Amino acid sequence: MRLLLMGTGAFAEPAFRALYDSSHEVVGLCTQPDRTGRGHHRHRNPLKELALERGTPVLQPENVNVPEVVEEIRGLQPDVTVVAAYGQLLKPDVIDAPRLATINLHGSLLPKYRGAAPVQYAVWKGDAETGVTIFRIEPRLDAGPILRVVKTPIGEKETSGELMLRLADLAVPLTLEVVDGLAAGTIEPRKQDASLVTKAPRLEKSDGLIDWSETTREIDCRIRAMQPWPKPSSHLVHGDAPPLRMLVLDVEPTWLSGADDAAPGTIVEVDTERLVVRTGDGCASILRVQPEGKRAMDVAEFLRGHQLVAGDRFTSTTS
Secondary structure: OEEEEEEOOHHHHHHHHHHHOOOOEEEEEEOOOOOEOHHHOEOOOHHHHHHHHOOOOEEOOOOOOOHHHHHHHHHOOOOEEEEEOOOOOOOHHHHOOOOOEEEEEEOOOOOOOEOOOHHHHHHHOOOOEEEEEEEEOOOOOOOOOEEEEEEEEOOOOOOHHHHHHHHHHHHHHHHHHHHHHHHHOOOOOEOOOHHHOOEOOOOOHHHHEOOOOOOHHHHHHHHHHOOOOOOOEEEEEOOOOOOEEEEEEEEEEEOOOOOOOOOOOEEEEEOOOOEEEEOOOOEEEEEEEEEOOOOOEEHHHHHHOOOOOEOEEEEOOOO
């Protein structure tokens, strides 16, 4: 079959590479426009590089739904459009452009976590498992019929970034199976159960702020979910020094007697290698941090340069 690929992020790359190496023909790639970061350096787009290496036409529209882009897509005469982490909502003219279907690779077990951040929400909400769902795109967000699903447990210390890469690899055989099934006419779509729908909207920078009044488990889930973005952060208040913004990258539950009266965020025990903070339901031992402007480090290294005392505190604000 003739395949049009639509994607931008790392989640799409393994499956797209596999489709290039399959028996099907990739007739084009639609990806986001080139972006320029700090220092005027252009962000690398591995999918664009892959398409150019394979001699595939590359489309980079600011808006994929405008009539001239729709006509360009139709001119490629795709049988199936495969979408993964593209970053733009598709309107009916784009969805209906291929002969057979427009399908999407989604990093959750739909109908759970419809939206832009399904992997992050699965970690944030403490789910035991997640997976990849391939579904047929309809105009409503992530609501189309399911074609195939693969499940996987979420590791106890796995960040959303690590999980995303694992799901990308899990999507490879599933994608090939679905595309081959569409070619053979053997795929039986299954409607999503609307009563089980949950949402996973795009993350905001404020989602990375650690709320120490949450349970230790909730704090741990937030810290892992917010890596690599928007990064889990807090402000350390120590004596008369200005609050120090820092990333808290790893914690573990810790039992400590006599800490019940401390307010959440308060440091209740500290020595040369141990930093224990009161949480909403107990205590958390901070294992790894990254002070603003510095590299990530184990807490023992951080404590060698900061003489903290019990009663110092972490807060989500600078006050």
